[in-house]
Amino acid sequence: MWRRLYKNKMAMVMIGIILMTTIIGIFAPFFAPHDSYKINILDKYAPYSLEYPLGTDNLGRCILSRMIYGIRPTLFLSLLTMIGTISIGTVMGLLAGYFTGIIDEIIMRMVDVMLSFPSQIMVFAVVALLGVDVRNVILANVFIKWAWYARMIRTNVMKYKDTNYVLYSRCIGNKESFILFRHLLPSISSEMAVLATLDIGWAILNISTLSFLGLGVQAPTPEWGAMLSEAKNVLTTNPNQMIAPGVAIVILVAAFNFLGDALRDALDPKEKNL
Amino acid sequence: MITLDKINVGFRKENTTKLFGKEKKQVLFDVSMHVNQGECIGLLGESGSGKSTLGRIICGLLKPDSGTINVTGPISIVFQDYTTSANPRFTVSQIIKESLSVRERTQGIKIEKEEEVQHLLELVGLPKDFVTRYPHELSGGQLQRVCIARAVALQPKTILFDEAISSLDAHTQVQIMDLLLKIKKQFNLTYVFITHDLTSVTYFCDRVLFLYQGRVVEEKKVTDLARVEHDYAKSLLYSIVDIRSNEK
Ligand SMILES: Nc1ncnc2c1ncn2[C@@H]1O[C@H](COP(=O)(O)OP(=O)(O)OP(=O)(O)O)[C@@H](O)[C@H]1O
């Protein structure tokens, strides 16, 4: 599987982009040319230059530095969201798919209810209810998204539950935990990897959207969505300010989506014998 | 020893006419059978007659709607489709160790697993260095031998074979059947042998049960096969006799 992924050029380029972004984000103080908070009104709306490679914003802050520091909340928060949704979704999906019967019935009706709310409005509702805060945004995102994953995982579990090796385990009376963690979980892990990758892309977009609307990460913290939000106020006078965060979000989200698709291809069992 | 008494099984119909109806399509009707310790019984029937369903009942994967089952001692199973009977992510050694750890737990003993795996591989006639291989690196016959080793590793009283050799070529079939006979003698096992192939039954079993549309229609010792009465059993028997006489 890794070998096939390794051969996939697209996947490798995407992994490269994502890794590079992560490293730059982690070592932000090392890469950023300026302090991301330092206001320099005299230099506001500076065009691209050697001093300010991506120019400055309406408060004269270095956009490149803010972009680099912005990687941290953008990536970290979406990772957190992804881990939250995937783990709740996996547990629920595994339980529903494996035990069926009444447990399945309860979990799936819960999922149905969750999925019948328009998700974006649910996020607004949750954030409005709990107060504007990044933690609440993550909570809201996990809250609306887990059901979707629970359903996907359940379908996958059902697919593997009736394979002969699981039937054998049940026939000889092996422990449920062995069947769940040694047979079923590894079997669905490849699908989960695909889901997780696509999910990060979705989470980045969603957190940026909420920050853009002023419900997520608050100014002056550098976050790509929040930066876009600031830029929109001066859209007519300084359109440059919008380009960097906008393009960056598109590239990063696209990278995760492409990687997800490449993973899906690489893990497709039908191509196993190639 | 296995005793089944008046087993009835039905599956929920997909296309029920009533909205919340619980219509069932019955698959097994009043099936009763008795298998003695050390016996090999053949379950013969055409496709869809309910053989696999009966097998699932015997090894406890399915609860009957009515009737009682009594199986003494651990039971193990070997499936027809060897491609899915082993977890593709497990090595041969891990596949066999699953049974060994269940045995450790039920018998409350400690097993030298590595050694035992080597013994079992030797028993089913596979080279010892297969332990690190994955299922897709084995041939069908070899993988079926691994499945047999896995079934034996449990030290069961009974092994159920659900068309275990049907998808192998004739030569391999004979080899596997000889292997099974050897193992049966060595461990004094009871075999339940599900198949649609009468020839392998006559080669292998002591007694035959004919299953036709979910009912046991005939039960005969292999030596008495010529005296079957039910039409289905007769037609099965004669079709083989016909082929034989045509060959001559
Ligand atoms: N899970 C299920 N749900 C609904 N119907 C089922 C289910 N399993 C089996 N059946 C039905 O029960 C009948 C008997 O199936 P079974 O698998 O026992 O046949 P079989 O004798 O093993 O056939 P084969 O020789 O093809 O393996 C079939 O008509 C099948 O459609």
Ligand SMILES: [Mg+2]
């Ligand atoms: Mg069958």
